Amino acid sequence: MADPTLAVVLAGVIMVALNAYALLGGADFGGGVWDLLASGPRRQRQRDLIAHAIAPIWEANHVWLILAVVLLFTCFPAAFARIAIVLHIPLSLVLVGIVLRGSAFTFRSYDSRRDAVQRRWGAVFSGASIITPLLLGTAVGALATGRVRAPAGSFAAGFIRPWLAPFTIATGVLALALFAFLAAVYLTVEAGDDRELADDFRRRAIGAAIAAMIVAGGTLLVARRGAPMMHAGLTSSRWALPLHAGATLAAVGTLGALALRRFRLARIGAAGFVSLVIWGWAVAQFPLIVPPDLSVLNAAAPATTLRFIALGLVAGAAVLLPSLVYLFRIFKASA
Amino acid sequence: MHDLLAARGQMAMSLGFHIIFAVVGIGMPVLMVLAEWRWRRTGESVYLELARRWARGTAILFAVGAVSGTVLSFELGLLWPRFMAFAGPVIGMPFSLEGFAFFTEAIFLGIYLYGWERVSRRAHLLAGVAVAVSGVASGIFVVMANAWMNTPAGFRMAAGRVVSVDPLAALFNPAAFQQTLHMTLAAFVATGFAVAGIHAALLLRGPATPFHRAALGLALLVGVPAAILQPLSGDISARAVARQQPAKLAALEALFTTTTGAPLTIGGLPDAADGTMRFGLRIPYGLSLLAFHDPAARVAGLDQVPRADWPPVAIVHLAFQAMVGLGTFLALLSLVIAWRTWRRRPIAGSRGLLRAIAIAGPCGFLAIEAGWTVTEVGRQPWIITGILRTRDAVTPMPGIAVPFALFTLLYIGLAAAVVWLLYRQIVRMPAAAPHG
Numbered sequence: 157m158a159d160p161t162l163a164v165v166l167a168g169v170i171m172v173a174l175n176a177y178a179l180l181g182g183a184d185f186g187g188g189v190w191d192l193l194a195s196g197p198r199r200q201r202q203r204d205l206i207a208h209a210i211a212p213i214w215e216a217n218h219v220w221l222i223l224a225v226v227l228l229f230t231c232f233p234a235a236f237a238r239i240a241i242v243l244h245i246p247l248s249l250v251l252v253g254i255v256l257r258g259s260a261f262t263f264r265s266y267d268s269r270r271d272a273v274q275r276r277w278g279a280v281f282s283g284a285s286i287i288t289p290l291l292l293g294t295a296v297g298a299l300a301t302g303r304v305r306a307p308a309g310s311f312a313a314g315f316i317r318p319w320l321a322p323f324t325i326a327t328g329v330l331a332l333a334l335f336a337f338l339a340a341v342y343l344t345v346e347a348g349d350d351r352e353l354a355d356d357f358r359r360r361a362i363g364a365a366i367a368a369m370i371v372a373g374g375t376l377l378v379a380r381r382g383a384p385m386m387h388a389g390l391t392s393s394r395w396a397l398p399l400h401a402g403a404t405l406a407a408v409g410t411l412g413a414l415a416l417r418r419f420r421l422a423r424i425g426a427a428g429f430v431s432l433v434i435w436g437w438a439v440a441q442f443p444l445i446v447p448p449d450l451s452v453l454n455a456a457a458p459a460t461t462l463r464f465i466a467l468g469l470v471a472g473a474a475v476l477l478p479s480l481v482y483l484f485r486i487f488k489a490s491a
Numbered sequence: 492m493h494d495l496l497a498a499r500g501q502m503a504m505s506l507g508f509h510i511i512f513a514v515v516g517i518g519m520p521v522l523m524v525l526a527e528w529r530w531r532r533t534g535e536s537v538y539l540e541l542a543r544r545w546a547r548g549t550a551i552l553f554a555v556g557a558v559s560g561t562v563l564s565f566e567l568g569l570l571w572p573r574f575m576a577f578a579g580p581v582i583g584m585p586f587s588l589e590g591f592a593f594f595t596e597a598i599f600l601g602i603y604l605y606g607w608e609r610v611s612r613r614a615h616l617l618a619g620v621a622v623a624v625s626g627v628a629s630g631i632f633v634v635m636a637n638a639w640m641n642t643p644a645g646f647r648m649a650a651g652r653v654v655s656v657d658p659l660a661a662l663f664n665p666a667a668f669q670q671t672l673h674m675t676l677a678a679f680v681a682t683g684f685a686v687a688g689i690h691a692a693l694l695l696r697g698p699a700t701p702f703h704r705a706a707l708g709l710a711l712l713v714g715v716p717a718a719i720l721q722p723l724s725g726d727i728s729a730r731a732v733a734r735q736q737p738a739k740l741a742a743l744e745a746l747f748t749t750t751t752g753a754p755l756t757i758g759g760l761p762d763a764a765d766g767t768m769r770f771g772l773r774i775p776y777g778l779s780l781l782a783f784h785d786p787a788a789r790v791a792g793l794d795q796v797p798r799a800d801w802p803p804v805a806i807v808h809l810a811f812q813a814m815v816g817l818g819t820f821l822a823l824l825s826l827v828i829a830w831r832t833w834r835r836r837p838i839a840g841s842r843g844l845l846r847a848i849a850i851a852g853p854c855g856f857l858a859i860e861a862g863w864t865v866t867e868v869g870r871q872p873w874i875i876t877g878i879l880r881t882r883d884a885v886t887p888m889p890g891i892a893v894p895f896a897l898f899t900l901l902y903i904g905l906a907a908a909v910v911w912l913l914y915r916q917i918v919r920m921p922a923a924a925p926h927g
């Protein structure tokens with residue numbers, strides 16, 4: 157009934173959407189982290205730069221997540237239903253975080269007075285920016301553990317233990333560290349001619365990169381027990397070596413570029429590093445979407461649906477991609 | 492609280508919240524574009540000021556629309572996983588198209604809001620047009636998905652599974668046309684009158700500045716024609732519902748027994764326990780006339796539906812009465828405004844009329860909430876009419892009262908923040924404040 161090739165292609169599109177969300181939306185969350193950690197004599201300037209960089213595009217960045225969700229429930233309905241049932245709690249909390257972050261950010265930028273009220277919106281914005289990636293990373297990590305099964309037994313066994321374990325906590329922290337790293341690197345570019353400000357974020361980017369690498373190593377360690385299948389995929393499969401080599405190259409390259417103040421190059425390296433981490437996860441669990449049982453093949457929608465969605469995607473992309481390029485040309489070309 | 496009830500409550504609350512911002516996302520871009528276009532045509536700076544001010548308000552509301560819409564796309568699965576597992580492949584199409592419409596809307600809104608100094612005037616106005624078009628499109632797509640829940644089409648059932656899916660037939664299901672037409676008009680009625688209401692109230696309170704007069708004129712330009720057309724569109728809906736969803740029609744008219752030449756009851760308190768109607772004004776043959784345009788037509792009553800499958804009659808009936816009442820008021824008021832404009836008498840010249848417009852301000856939004864209550868509660872106990880029951884679709888996760896309470900508190904806080912912010916933004920700012 158399902159069309160295997162098309163199912164794999166559409167699963168790939170979902171991953172592309174998630175990847176784009178991590179690179180674009182993730183950086184917006186990371187911006188919230190640096191908003192909270194703003195310090196030193198240029199504190200206000202740091203915050204202004206963050207707000208300036210996020211403002212015109214956060215809503216567009218955010219739609220990648222919606223695209224991924226919509227494609228998931230259309231193309232792989234059984235997987236979506238399972239995820240929604242078992243991960244109800246972390247996903248609900250992610251939603252609370254998304255609501256608070258998005259609205260607080262907007263309220264802060266549109267409330268034109270610089271007063272205590274505005275600062276309070278800022279606190280909500282940055283607090284939610286920390287909690288949301290933690291929980292999002294936890295939920296994604298839960299998939300890799302293979303414990304997102306049809307609930308049976310007690311409430312804790314069915315709805316809590318699948319996502320609350322050392323491994324998933326590690327993936328949560330990893331997501332936060334990666335997002336903060338991305339944001340700091342992007343902000344070095346956004347700072348433009350302001351050398352002092354660029355240096356502030358250069359230091360932060362280097363610190364976040366080191367933190368992210370340590371957390372990534374730690375995650376791999378706890379994966380041995382917490383997500384054995386993922387661990388096996390990441391250590392001993394055919395593509396494990398090229399993947400790790402690529403990620404290391406990207407990470408070292410980014411650090412080198414930061415050291416040399418080649419910020420645009422660093423931006424490419426950072427995006428490459430984060431993308432490799434994400435695709436590493438995807439490849440390690442392919443063809444499963446929700447291990448141990450729901451795969452790209454057995455959870456796929458009927459072939460007609462997949463074909464229509466593929467057509468819709470092509471038509472949509474024809475409208476969307478030029479518009480996106482236009483948006484970034486207008487707002488990011490000068491940076 | 493019972494989990495099913497909590498889930499229904501959370502869904503109703505989230506949708507009732509989102510729809511307000513969604514409607515603003517459909518209506519406001521049209522107002523902004525009209526103002527900017529007037530400014531380009533006349534060169535009068537009040538129109539530029541209006542476009543900018545409205546754009547700022549829209550940005551705040553749009554953000555809340557975006558986050559509450561995101562919540563909904565997850566909630567469909569979090570609360571109704573079995574519905575989504577079933578319906579996803581059939582109605583994923585409109586949701587995916589809607590995704591692209593959102594994307595386009597968000598992109599061009601970004602350009603519109605932040606691009607005043609960065610793109611040419613022409614490109615800026617066109618960006619506004621793109622926002623308006625994609626706003627209307629996203630509303631249409633999502634309502635098509637809802638229409639499918641009311642009149643499912645485009646698939647067959649075999650051994651409890653969906654087979655022979657035809658996404659196009661699902662998209663263009665029988666209820667799609669009347670629902671999208673009625674909803675799109677509703678969005679223009681609601682935003683047009685809400686904006687007109689605010690400026691009418693400000694005109695009543697303060698001096699008649701050109702700013703408020705211009706705003707009032709443009710807002711009425713959007714609201715008045717739509718409000719005059721809305722009862723006609725409602726008539727199309729009612730006749731379609733009579734044919735396609737007889738149980739819903741019986742509930743919204745509180746018709747307990749099948750009747751030939753059925754009367755129309757205005758007002759009244761139905762009592763489902765003993766199948767009677769208290770109070771209310773009866774118009775002989777009215778219902779048969781309205782539903783089938785034939786005084787002798789036979790209208791199916793709730794007696795045709797098993798008792799266990801009745802929707803909550805009183806809620807549906809009262810909500811329907813509220814919508815029609817508000818719609819009638821708005822349509823009559825619009826006729827008066829249209830007449831006065833045709834006679835070239837300024838609207839702001841009559842304090843009585845201004846007062847009526849101020850009162851009409853919230854009416855469009857109230858009618859929308861009431862209308863959705865009719866559609867959604869009137870579908871119960873089905874989540875997909877005749878195919879899947881709401882209670883069979885709900886998540887097995889216990890304790891739904893907790894997220895229901897959490898999201899309710901969150902939305903109450905958010906609503907308070909929005910109201911307060913808009914007040915700080917628009918109302919308290921002096922009319923000649925510099926923009927930026």
Ligand code: HDD
Pocket residue numbers: 634641666669670671673674676677678680681721722724725726728729730732814815816817818819821854855856858859860861862863864865866
């Ligand atoms: C400004 C808002 C507004 C106004 C003034 C009206 N309506 Fe309405 N109505 C809606 C806003 C709305 C709505 C919220 O948009 C609904 C809910 C679902 C839908 O498609 O439209 C709706 C649904 C709805 C339905 C149910 C359709 C269905 O379930 O498929 C009927 C029969 C009517 N309307 C009829 C009317 C009539 C006879 C009106 C006469 C004045 C009227 N409406 C005014």
Ligand code: HEM
Pocket residue numbers: 215218219222509510512513514515516517552553554555556557558559560561562563564567593594596597626627629630631633634674
């Ligand atoms: C189950 C129902 C619904 C879901 C899942 C849903 C989903 C969404 C999502 C995800 C967004 C955010 C898009 C962005 O980030 O820009 C959104 C916004 C929007 N929705 Fe909904 N929606 C629903 C109901 C409705 C209805 C009934 C309408 C209109 C009639 C509507 C109209 C809109 C519009 C116009 C926007 C964009 C403008 C704005 O954000 O204010 N939606 N919706």
Ligand code: HEM
Pocket residue numbers: 499500502503506507509510567571574633634636637860863864867868870871873874881
């Ligand atoms: C934004 C305008 C809408 C409003 C105000 C609204 C209102 C409601 C209400 C009041 C309920 C609860 C009914 C009950 O259980 O008694 C409900 C249920 C529901 N609605 Fe809507 N609705 C809207 C649009 C939509 C759309 C566009 C969709 C999806 C395509 C949708 C999907 C659902 C689902 C899945 C349920 C839960 C199952 C059920 O109770 O039947 N709604 N809605």
